[in-house]
Amino acid sequence: VGIVNRRITLAARPVGEPTEADFALVEAPVPELGDGEVLVRTRWLSLDPYQRGRMSSARSYAAPVELGEVITGEAVGEIVESRTRRHSPGELVVGPFGWQEWATARAGSLRAVSGAAPPSTSLHVLGMTGLTAYFGLFDVARPRPGDTVVVSAAAGAVGQVVGQLARMTGCHTVGLASAGKLEDLTETYGYDTAIDYRREDLAAALKAACPHGADVYFDNVGGAVSDAVSRRLAVGARVAVCGLVSQYNLAEPELAPRNLGFLIVSRVRMEGFLVTDYRHRFPEGLGRLQRWVEEGRLTYREDVVEGLEQAPRAFIGLLRGENRGKLLVKVADA
Amino acid sequence: VGIVNRRITLAARPVGEPTEADFALVEAPVPELGDGEVLVRTRWLSLDPYQRGRMSSARSYAAPVELGEVITGEAVGEIVESRTRRHSPGELVVGPFGWQEWATARAGSLRAVSGAAPPSTSLHVLGMTGLTAYFGLFDVARPRPGDTVVVSAAAGAVGQVVGQLARMTGCHTVGLASAGKLEDLTETYGYDTAIDYRREDLAAALKAACPHGADVYFDNVGGAVSDAVSRRLAVGARVAVCGLVSQYNLAEPELAPRNLGFLIVSRVRMEGFLVTDYRHRFPEGLGRLQRWVEEGRLTYREDVVEGLEQAPRAFIGLLRGENRGKLLVKVADA
Numbered sequence: 006v007g008i009v010n011r012r013i014t015l016a017a018r019p020v021g022e023p024t025e026a027d028f029a030l031v032e033a034p035v036p037e038l039g040d041g042e043v044l045v046r047t048r049w050l051s052l053d054p055y056q057r058g059r060m061s062s063a064r065s066y067a068a069p070v071e072l073g074e075v076i077t078g079e080a081v082g083e084i085v086e087s088r089t090r091r092h093s094p095g096e097l098v099v100g101p102f103g104w105q106e107w108a109t110a111r112a113g114s115l116r117a118v119s120g121a122a123p124p125s126t127s128l129h130v131l132g133m134t135g136l137t138a139y140f141g142l143f144d145v146a147r148p149r150p151g152d153t154v155v156v157s158a159a160a161g162a163v164g165q166v167v168g169q170l171a172r173m174t175g176c177h178t179v180g181l182a183s184a185g186k187l188e189d190l191t192e193t194y195g196y197d198t199a200i201d202y203r204r205e206d207l208a209a210a211l212k213a214a215c216p217h218g219a220d221v222y223f224d225n226v227g228g229a230v231s232d233a234v235s236r237r238l239a240v241g242a243r244v245a246v247c248g249l250v251s252q253y254n255l256a257e258p259e260l261a262p263r264n265l266g267f268l269i270v271s272r273v274r275m276e277g278f279l280v281t282d283y284r285h286r287f288p289e290g291l292g293r294l295q296r297w298v299e300e301g302r303l304t305y306r307e308d309v310v311e312g313l314e315q316a317p318r319a320f321i322g323l324l325r326g327e328n329r330g331k332l333l334v335k336v337a338d339a
Numbered sequence: 340v341g342i343v344n345r346r347i348t349l350a351a352r353p354v355g356e357p358t359e360a361d362f363a364l365v366e367a368p369v370p371e372l373g374d375g376e377v378l379v380r381t382r383w384l385s386l387d388p389y390q391r392g393r394m395s396s397a398r399s400y401a402a403p404v405e406l407g408e409v410i411t412g413e414a415v416g417e418i419v420e421s422r423t424r425r426h427s428p429g430e431l432v433v434g435p436f437g438w439q440e441w442a443t444a445r446a447g448s449l450r451a452v453s454g455a456a457p458p459s460t461s462l463h464v465l466g467m468t469g470l471t472a473y474f475g476l477f478d479v480a481r482p483r484p485g486d487t488v489v490v491s492a493a494a495g496a497v498g499q500v501v502g503q504l505a506r507m508t509g510c511h512t513v514g515l516a517s518a519g520k521l522e523d524l525t526e527t528y529g530y531d532t533a534i535d536y537r538r539e540d541l542a543a544a545l546k547a548a549c550p551h552g553a554d555v556y557f558d559n560v561g562g563a564v565s566d567a568v569s570r571r572l573a574v575g576a577r578v579a580v581c582g583l584v585s586q587y588n589l590a591e592p593e594l595a596p597r598n599l600g601f602l603i604v605s606r607v608r609m610e611g612f613l614v615t616d617y618r619h620r621f622p623e624g625l626g627r628l629q630r631w632v633e634e635g636r637l638t639y640r641e642d643v644v645e646g647l648e649q650a651p652r653a654f655i656g657l658l659r660g661e662n663r664g665k666l667l668v669k670v671a672d673a
Contacts, residue, residue, distance in 0.1 A: 246603055262592030263561065277602030
């Protein structure tokens with residue numbers, strides 16, 4: 006193709022909160038296309054807290070990004086060249102393209118962008134964050150009508166979908182977010198109650214919002230906020246552990262009082278999950294999410310940053326909770 | 340009846356480890372019998388770690404013992420007088436008689452002692468601890484043949500039964516206990532591997548015993564030991580949280596690094612339970628436990644202390660792990 010591929014690589018393993026110096030913007034040749042592969046021009050990057058884990062060398066469920074390698078992540082791209090019969094130039098696809106303008110990928114790693122909705126939704130409500138909400142809520146937390154469902158990071162990419170799905174299930178929904186997002190919770194996502202998780206009387210606010218306790222806690226944050234919710238769980242409550250973003254930037258694990266007694270006292274089931282374990286059921290989840298979006302029953306909010314070079318700064322802000330909705334980087338126009 | 344009822348009451352709420360001064364041995368009249376009640380002469384007391392919680396005023400799943408009240412607990416007693424048609428003098432029954440020589444109880448709170456086995460087994464392998472192992476293992480942890488099952492306090496009243504039931508299920512069993520009980524684990528209870536939980540290289544010992552990780556962790560202790568096991572859990576592991584005895588004597592909650600990341604990394608289900616939630620299925624559990632005992636497939640060990648007045652000291656030792664098998668106080672001979 007003869008043009009330059011701008012990429013963002015891992016320059017250093019972040020210690021604590023990442024800084025822009027942990028990333029490098031480098032230029033490389035556009036990659037060579039192999040048999041069975043497509044060449045993709047990146048359009049949209051999905052920025053997600055789990056990517057912080059990839060920047061660390063600690064044991065996890067996926068291999069870390071090596072120093073000097075491109076930051077991995079899901080993206081929407083347009084196929085520019087294809088050496089597989091399964092895809093043609095001009096198609097928009099979702100794939101593991103990473104933080105770069107051009108990428109090659111094998112056909113088997115691609116998913117078609119949903120036709121009717123804007124392509125960026127395939128990274129959010131009609132993509133991984135929507136599916137995370139769908140399987141985490143319905144398969145792990147298993148809400149019933151009448152349940153009180155508490156969601157942390159409730160205005161975030163996953164949380165905003167969880168609240169709406171729980172409401173559709175006939176649940177009373179309580180969302181935790183920072184003060185500036187409380188109106189989004191109740192006005193946009195339909196939460197019955199919105200609570201500023203930083204308020205000093207969080208325990209009292211949770212008690213008022215959940216007079217009979219919380220039957221479900223969908224946890225995206227962990228830490229002290231989750232400790233407070235744990236103390237309000239009803240007998241038989243289920244905790245779906247989706248993320249622990251309050252912990253991701255800690256250079257050393259935080260010390261906290263051991264408090265697992267609530268598991269016995271309230272006979273709680275606490276379960277961690279990964280959306281990728283539900284891959285065989287993505288068509289089910291995507292089909293329903295798409296129908297609900299089309300019917301206007303499920304809304305979503307995107308927070309779009311322009312330009313590949315803005316990805317590191319936007320990602321640092323994501324871990325601080327500065328985004329308002331699903332954080333996307335627009336890398337190239339159509 | 341005209342004789343004296345010796346009772347052990349709560350003299351003070353223990354702060355940290357209980358001392359004998361927290362208990363009082365008092366004399367009271369034998370209680371008056373009401374309609375629908377039986378008068379019982381206590382034979383055996385069951386001493387169990389959960390009773391420590393009853394001595395505290397912290398919120399829990401049951402009301403605390405008030406100061407000056409008799410210590411509550413299960414016991415085997417002989418009916419001496421009956422004002423209900425459902426029971427006759429001479430019968431041995433299990434009931435909530437507490438730490439006293441004489442008690443009255445309503446017929447509905449009683450369970451018959453299993454006929455064939457010694458009466459004390461109705462407080463252990465054919466009683467609450469056997470049932471705790473049965474429902475905690477089969478309903479909460481749900482082992483499959485080929486699973487590696489790790490049990491903490493593996494030589495304790497519940498742990499010794501869990502190990503044998505897991506072995507019957509076709510599991511590889513790993514028991515954690517203090518050094519003096521390791522032989523009991525392998526020789527008496529059939530654990531495949533016994534590990535001293537106090538050894539410095541606990542992580543390495545767990546790694547050697549569970550090369551493919553632990554699929555089930557039946558936790559009776561919590562704390563640092565459970566942290567070590569958490570790091571060895573296999574993908575899809577289940578943790579049945581039965582007790583947290585390492586924490587019961589702490590005046591203030593212990594500070595520890597937050598470490599719940601393993602729930603996501605290994606997609607772990609961690610679930611607390613109370614045996615009393617399975618009351619409707621006690622006949623199922625007792626029937627099977629009894630058959631296995633009769634067939635010689637399930638063995639058990641009792642640690643018997645003689646005399647009601649010894650109960651406080653024995654209970655203090657129980658929380659230190661000094662007992663060897665199910666701790667019982669023999670209050671009166673037949």
